[in-house]
Amino acid sequence: MPIRALVFDAYGTLFDVHSVTARCDALFPGRGSDLSRLWRQKQLEYTWLRTLMGRYESFEAVTAGALRHACAALQLPLSAESEKALVLDYRRLSTFPEAAAALAGLRDCRLAILSNGSPEMLNAVVRHSGLDRLLDHVISVDEIRVFKPHPAVYRLAADRLQVRVEDIGFVSSNYWDVCGAASCRLQAYWINRTRAMEDPLGQRPKAVLERLTDLIGLIND
């Protein structure tokens, strides 16, 4: 099936959410990676629970709440300044090393981001990374006030790009996000950098790749 647009997840796929670990570790020596992991787990959990309850709040607010909870649970004292600095780090996350080359190699397709991120934090990280020069659209769930993997999110991409869901290639490192897209009939590719295990969610990716640049041969064929 031809792909008329390629849509990328942002956090974890183009941008490394664990690039906050360095500041976490500077603030709480030896605890940075525990904190980064629990922070991310709670951040995702809250997006799912809030969407289920119909109680949306912006991803930036969710991210700050998850950080406060993770610090409290790990008994790490978090000052207001440190909280602000860590949440602002989401506007300067590292880009995965192959991301720019992958997007540059895929320019025959229209290229977009579809993300949970609130518009301000999302636009900031895209600009900071320089990927804005390679992307045609940056789409945030914020306007529909539900998070992934709610079906409305994947349909929003089709609406914005004016293509059918079946004609979208969707790329994510988050397996549950891949399943959400596949469940809505997008052509879903899983970037599995860490040899993670698949979750039995009743959906499967169209292909599993080790890095973003592996898409180039696949899509351009």
Add this chain to the structure above:
Amino acid sequence: MPIRALVFDAYGTLFDVHSVTARCDALFPGRGSDLSRLWRQKQLEYTWLRTLMGRYESFEAVTAGALRHACAALQLPLSAESEKALVLDYRRLSTFPEAAAALAGLRDCRLAILSNGSPEMLNAVVRHSGLDRLLDHVISVDEIRVFKPHPAVYRLAADRLQVRVEDIGFVSSNYWDVCGAASCRLQAYWINRTRAMEDPLGQRPKAVLERLTDLIGLIND
């Protein structure tokens, strides 16, 4: 506000999901508590994700899938027999020590369970515990094919019990379940046995108690 019915969560509230740890540890010495924890985390995650995607499957199937994933992720070889035995353990979970005394002391109210559990596994564990003699209703989400904390679940309890949501006292040890109930205007009580931290989900319990028997004075007043 008067309470016309008391509705209890099952897994984690009346029944101890970590009572499977012993068999986990017998099968995988030294790894029982890691396995039990990841199994439970994945089980909940899958109920949330499947509900978000509109891809329900029974809680027993979700529980089995979560077990297989947790074993694979921890590199523990799980035989078909062990999988079956561990999933069947959900029909014989331990009851928290004070559960029967609490229900007996609250009999002036109508008493019910509202659970993600599929009817067979739920009825089995209730019978095994002997709590069936103290309960008026056992309500499973299975008939509406969504899991907690989707609002339809808490409304189902009101429908079945023929009372308004505001007149239900809802009791859970799972903080996110308490939030789901509070978000639907039930009077939600959090049983916090482990001194867990609250999650910032925009809802709060009406009261936080250490054990189920603490409800007796509160509700009967």
